Amino acid sequence: MDHRIHTEADLDAALALLVAAEPRFAELVKVGGRPPLRRRPAGYAGLAAIICAQQLSTASAGAIWGRLTAAFDPFEPAAIARARTARLARLGLSAAKIRSLKEIARAVVRGKLVFASLGELAAEDAHAALTALHGIGPWTADIYLLTCLGHADAWPAGDLALQEAARPAFGLRARPNAKEMVALAEPWRPWRGVAARVLWTYYRALKGREGAPIQPTKPKRGANGR
Numbered sequence: 671m672d673h674r675i676h677t678e679a680d681l682d683a684a685l686a687l688l689v690a691a692e693p694r695f696a697e698l699v700k701v702g703g704r705p706p707l708r709r710r711p712a713g714y715a716g717l718a719a720i721i722c723a724q725q726l727s728t729a730s731a732g733a734i735w736g737r738l739t740a741a742f743d744p745f746e747p748a749a750i751a752r753a754r755t756a757r758l759a760r761l762g763l764s765a766a767k768i769r770s771l772k773e774i775a776r777a778v779v780r781g782k783l784v785f786a787s788l789g790e791l792a793a794e795d796a797h798a799a800l801t802a803l804h805g806i807g808p809w810t811a812d813i814y815l816l817t818c819l820g821h822a823d824a825w826p827a828g829d830l831a832l833q834e835a836a837r838p839a840f841g842l843r844a845r846p847n848a849k850e851m852v853a854l855a856e857p858w859r860p861w862r863g864v865a866a867r868v869l870w871t872y873y874r875a876l877k878g879r880e881g882a883p884i885q886p887t888k889p890k891r892g893a894n895g896r
Contacts, residue, residue, distance in 0.1 A: 673822035688861040702875040705867035713785045714747045716818040734762040747775035770805025793821045825862035827851035830884040835873035
C-alpha cells in the first residue's frame with residue numbers, strides 16, 4: 671500500500687510514525703524544526719518546475735520559472751513542444767533543460783505520458799514510467815513523486831543535500847553515496863519521504879543554506895579516464 675501525504679495533518683501523522691520507528695529523528699526535528707510540507711502541483715507544470723530548478727539556487731530558479739510561465743500562459747505541454755529553442759534559451763533555460771522539457775511535452779501530446787494515470791500508480795511503477803522518458807533521471811522522478819504526488823516513501827537517495835545531512839545526523843565517517851543511502855533508509859519504510867523532509871530541514875539549520883533538494887552533478891566526459 672502506498673501512503674500519500676497531501677496535507678499538514680498527513681505530514682504530522684507520518685512524522686510521528688517515523689519518530690516512533692527511528693527515535694533519532696526527534697533530535698533532528700529539535701535542531702531543524704518541523705519540516706515543511708513541500709508540495710507542488712502535479713502534472714506537466716510541476717515536473718517542468720523541478721527540471722527548471724535543477725542545479726540552481728532558489729532565487730535563480732524562481733526567476734527563470736517566473737519568466738517561463740509569464741511567456742507561456744497558460745503553461746501547457748503543446749505550447750512548449752512547439753516553442754522555438756532560441757526563445758526558451760532567452761528565458762534562461764540551458765540546452766539540456768530545453769531538450770528535456772520538449773521531450774516530455776511531446777510525450778504528453780502523443781499520449782505516451784498521462785499524468786492523471788501516473789498519479790494512480792504505485793510509487794515504483796510511477797518511477798519506472800517517468801525514468802523511461804528522455805530527460806527524466808531517478809532524482810527528478812523521486813522529487814516528482816515526493817513533492818507532486820505526495821508519495822510518503824519516495825526516497826531520492828542520490829540527493830546531495832540528503833547525503834550531506836545524513837553524515838552528521840547519524841555519526842557517519844564520510845558522506846554516504848546513493849547505494850549507502852538506500853541501505854540506511856530501509857528501516858524507515860514506508861516513511862522515507864518524511865525522513866527526506868526532516869533531513870533537508872536539518873541540513874538548512876546545520877549549514878545555514880537552503881534546505882532544498884540538490885541534484886547530484888554528472889561527471890564530465892573524459893573524467894576517470896573515460
